Amino acid sequence: MRLIERTITVAYRHRVFFTEDVFGAHNPILRDVLAEADAPARPVLVTLDAGLAAAQPDLALNIEAHFGPFPRSPGWRARR
Secondary structure, three states: OOOOOOOOOOOOOOOOOOOOOOOOOOOOHHHHHHOOOOOOOOOOOOOOOHHHHHHOOOHHHHHHHHHOOOOOOOOOOOOO
């Protein structure tokens, strides 16, 4: 059996932002990160499990309100 082996390096930029109320209208961090000029448009997936939804009843509405001004892709849907 013939083998070709190479070492490859894959670089990722991983950043962690510490904030509170990330979907609040007064908090620009998520909007700013998604709108960075050096990055292409990014798809966004928000997953909200039942436990978090029960603990923070307004969170789903805050998420929908946060993304309200942005254009929707053809496959966009909010599912509860």
